[in-house]
Amino acid sequence: MTTHANIPTTAAAIADGVRSGALKAxxxxxxxxxxxxxxxxxxxxxxLVTADEARAAAARVDADVAAGxxxxxxAGVPIALKDNMCTRGIPTTCSSKILEGWRxxxxxxxxxxxxxxxxVAIGKTNLDEFAxxxxxxxSAFGVTFNPRDISRVSGGSSGGSAAAxxxxxxxxxxxxxxxxxxxxxxxxxxxxxxxxxxGTVSRxxxxxxxxxxxxxxxxxxxxxxxxxVLEAISGHDPMDSTSIPQAPLSLxxxxxxxxxxxxxxxxxxxPSGADxxxxxxxxxxxxxxxxxxxxxxxxxxxSMKYALxxxxxxxxxxxxxxxARYDGVRYGLRVNATxxxxxxxxxxxxxxxxxxxxxxxxxxxxxxxxxxxxYYGKALKVRRLISDDFARAYTKADVLLTPTSPIVAxxxxxxxxxxxxxxxxxxxxxxxxxxxxxxxxxxxxxxxxGLPVGVQILAPTLGEQVMFKVAASLERxxxxxxxxx
Amino acid sequence: MSExxxxxxxxxxxxxxxxxxxxxxxxxxxxxxxxxxxxxxxHFADIDALDLSxxxxxxxxxxxxxxxxxxxxxxxxxxxxxxxxAPAAEDGRFRVPPIVGLDG
Numbered sequence: 001m002t003t004h005a006n007i008p009t010t011a012a013a014i015a016d017g018v019r020s021g022a023l024k025a026x027x028x029x030x031x032x033x034x035x036x037x038x039x040x041x042x043x044x045x046x047x048l049v050t051a052d053e054a055r056a057a058a059a060r061v062d063a064d065v066a067a068g069x070x071x072x073x074x075a076g077v078p079i080a081l082k083d084n085m086c087t088r089g090i091p092t093t094c095s096s097k098i099l100e101g102w103r104x105x106x107x108x109x110x111x112x113x114x115x116x117x118x119x120v121a122i123g124k125t126n127l128d129e130f131a132x133x134x135x136x137x138x139s140a141f142g143v144t145f146n147p148r149d150i151s152r153v154s155g156g157s158s159g160g161s162a163a164a165x166x167x168x169x170x171x172x173x174x175x176x177x178x179x180x181x182x183x184x185x186x187x188x189x190x191x192x193x194x195x196x197x198x199g200t201v202s203r204x205x206x207x208x209x210x211x212x213x214x215x216x217x218x219x220x221x222x223x224x225x226x227x228x229v230l231e232a233i234s235g236h237d238p239m240d241s242t243s244i245p246q247a248p249l250s251l252x253x254x255x256x257x258x259x260x261x262x263x264x265x266x267x268x269x270x271p272s273g274a275d276x277x278x279x280x281x282x283x284x285x286x287x288x289x290x291x292x293x294x295x296x297x298x299x300x301x302x303s304m305k306y307a308l309x310x311x312x313x314x315x316x317x318x319x320x321x322x323x324a325r326y327d328g329v330r331y332g333l334r335v336n337a338t339x340x341x342x343x344x345x346x347x348x349x350x351x352x353x354x355x356x357x358x359x360x361x362x363x364x365x366x367x368x369x370x371x372x373x374x375y376y377g378k379a380l381k382v383r384r385l386i387s388d389d390f391a392r393a394y395t396k397a398d399v400l401l402t403p404t405s406p407i408v409a410x411x412x413x414x415x416x417x418x419x420x421x422x423x424x425x426x427x428x429x430x431x432x433x434x435x436x437x438x439x440x441x442x443x444x445x446x447x448x449x450g451l452p453v454g455v456q457i458l459a460p461t462l463g464e465q466v467m468f469k470v471a472a473s474l475e476r477x478x479x480x481x482x483x484x485x
Numbered sequence: 486m487s488e489x490x491x492x493x494x495x496x497x498x499x500x501x502x503x504x505x506x507x508x509x510x511x512x513x514x515x516x517x518x519x520x521x522x523x524x525x526x527x528h529f530a531d532i533d534a535l536d537l538s539x540x541x542x543x544x545x546x547x548x549x550x551x552x553x554x555x556x557x558x559x560x561x562x563x564x565x566x567x568x569x570x571a572p573a574a575e576d577g578r579f580r581v582p583p584i585v586g587l588d589g
Contacts, residue, residue: 105566122529163548198546212545241552242545309529320506324580327507336573340584341507348511361499361518362525364506375529380542382532387543417520420528461547 001349007031010078011171011225017117018076021065025058025076032078035168036122043145044152045163047093049084049123054078057120064118072118074232079114080164080173083124084131085216086205088113094207095139096129098351099305099332099396108205109237110174110216117232122170125160129353130323131181131209133157134425137416138355145412148190148451152409158219162189164209165219172229173219179311180404180429182217183441187404187454188441192220192471193194194226197462198436199244201230202237210318211242213311213433223442223471227251230464244462255472262466265397271305271427274406277447282403285444285455287354288477289401289470298391299400299405303385307431310386312423313366313379314434319356320363326351358419388434394460399470402428404441404454428456438464442471444478493526494519 007028008014014268015024033051040046064071081087084094093099107115114121128138136144136159144159146152147167154163157174160183165173173183177195186193194217201216209216218229228251235248266286274282286296328334328347335346352360366375393400405425415422432439438461441454455474459467499519503510510518564577573580 102570105562105570199549238554242547242549244547244549305530306535309532312525313529324507328572329581330567332572333571337582340581344507344584345509348507352508357506358518358521360506360508361502365494365498365502365522368502368505377542378532378535378537380544381537381540382535384540384543385535385537386548420524432548434543436548 009168009171010222011074011220012228013236014077014171015075018061018065018118019071024078025061025120027074029054029058029078029122032122032168032170037310039167040148041171042150043141043163043167043349045080045125045144045160045167045169046123047095047126047141047160048091050090050121053090054120054122057115061118061120063238072116073228074114075118077119077172078122078170079119080123080125080156080161080170081111081121082127082161082175083112084127084172084176084207085174086207087121087124090124092124092207092227093141094130095127095141096351096353096356097140098326098347100140102331104205105116106205109202109239110233111205113233114174119172119232125158125164125173127160127234128157129356130207130319131157131176131178132319132355132359134180134184134422135415136160136185137412138353139267140353146189146409149409149449152411152451155188155405155409157181159185161219162186165189165191165221171221171467171485174216174264175213175219176206176209176214176216176375178315178435179433180426182219183439183456184405184425186219186441187443187452188409190452191219191221192223192226192440192442194230194440195432195438196230196234196249196464197244197438200234200249200462200464202240202243202436204237208322211322212313212318213315215326215433223468223475224252224255226440227255227468245335249429249464251464251468253319254469257469258292259289259470259473262294262399262470263297263397264289264294265297265299265393265400267301267304267393267400268305268404269300269302270402273424273427274440275448277408278403278406278453280453281444281447281453282401285296285474288474292473292477293341294384297397299396301389301393301431302449303382303389304431305432306382307386308309308423308427310379310382310434311426312362313375314383317366317376318363320360320367323356323360355419383434386431390431390435390437390460398466399463400458402456403457404428404456407447408447408451408453413426413479432458437461438467440467440471442474444474494522
């Protein structure tokens with residue numbers, strides 16, 4: 001998608017070129033910085049572009065290649081990081097005024113692993129404040145617009161990361177997904193987005209929103225690049241106590257394996273509400289997989305309709321606890337007052353935006369004496385029901401297929417005054433986070449107004465390999481049909 | 486939980502919750518938040534009718550327990566780098582306003 005000839009568009013091709021010496025990492029970087037200079041003004045994918053640091057990192061990669069040292073599997077690949085991942089010495093804001101100016105004293109594990117693999121971090125991308133939102137309109141630093149139609153939202157909360165890849169600013173970006181925050185913007189911007197199994201990618205250095213739901217993952221223009229990045233960033237990390245003790249994922253070798261005999265589940269009692277242009281693409285995806293040899297099977301998920309309720313009680317409850325740390329004492333904003341209690345309130349009132357306050361209030365309420373059993377306690381039990389639904393479904397099916405988002409990218413401002421309407425954008429993505437399973441969105445043609453539609457592939461815990469097989473098959477069918485991948 | 490939306494949450498409860506959350510809210514905001522939260526709680530009432538008496542709550546997606554590391558000394562964060570981020574620091578520590586009110 002970059003306009004520069006000679007520079008490949010995928011991470012895999014860039015890394016191959018840089019590793020072989022056919023490409024210089026510094027030239028790859030300059031081509032992407034030029035693309036940013038050309039379009040960032042109208043898109044606003046970034047809170048910060050770190051051009052100087054990126055130039056130094058790219059030069060180190062080239063020096064490694066020249067000296068015969070292994071530069072890593074992502075050698076010279078420009079990469080954009082959602083601005084809720086800690087980068088040592090580089091501002092990390094979560095798109096919130098309360099963290100403006102904060103320079104983390106350490107790198108997130110994902111940031112360390114990307115650097116070790118030779119990737120070149122080019123900046124920090126915009127998000128809904130503290131990852132709370134579905135449109136990247138709730139940012140203290142302004143909206144991120146959809147590169148496919150700049151009058152529309154990029155989705156959220158990782159809208160900046162999705163837009164960065166869609167606009168050709170970087171072939172890869174990293175996002176975080178608590179209820180769909182990677183998959184939904186990927187669908188709206190027409191790129192691939194993956195939420196791996198909970199515990200597969202370390203959360204160390206990811207600023208916490210809802211700790212039992214948060215997971216990091218990649219955006220890319222094609223399926224292989226997401227597989228490549230996951231191989232680089234997954235695997236056990238002693239710094240995250242919820243990290244699954246296992247080796248990194250191995251995914252690229254399954255991409256060519258095909259889907260013959262695989263059972264692809266259709267959820268018969270799925271909550272309705274997807275627009276007809278979106279369901280038409282879902283049906284086309286079922287047809288494509290059937291044509292490739294998969295079997296389509298019906299499954300029932302009777303508790304899925306309660307997922308939105310469980311999520312919007314559990315996530316705010318965890319957030320209200322996690323965000324208690326922003327008190328003006330150790331970092332970020334402080335609004336001075338005569339005593340500490342007054343300082344806490346003054347700081348938090350000035351520093352948090354409206355949606356963050358709304359979720360903190362909702363979560364505090366759901367956890368407060370007298371309401372805990374009726375709301376939070378009940379939501380945890382509903383979470384179990386949903387997880388049990390998935391377990392039953394996966395005895396009949398290897399993967400499930402749903403829309404990623406019920407609608408294509410909507411106009412900026414359309415839902416900003418109606419929190420519940422915004423929450424409904426996540427109805428197909430939320431159940432996965434509650435269960436902790438992997439899921440990914442693959443672009444699969446266009447719907448209304450020629451805007452991208454994503455199809456979501458869901459798989460059981462640690463089922464990334466089968467999920468990627470299906471994703472690669474869908475991608476092949478799009479290419480065969482003459483569509484852009 | 487068979488209350489109507491307006492009974493589900495009152496302005497009084499919203500004020501109490503805002504204090505617990507250390508957020509200051511104006512009377513206008515209290516009204517708006519009460520209406521919005523009542524609307525959400527009304528939507529969330531869909532789980533009220535479920536019989537969940539025999540369901541085990543699910544607090545984490547992947548069962549891991551007693552995750553320990555070796556008890557060895559490792560390098561922590563750099564104190565100066567950490568304090569450089571503090572709104573106020575003094576003598577290697579975070580500085581805060583008085584914890585007990587000056588009048589009491």
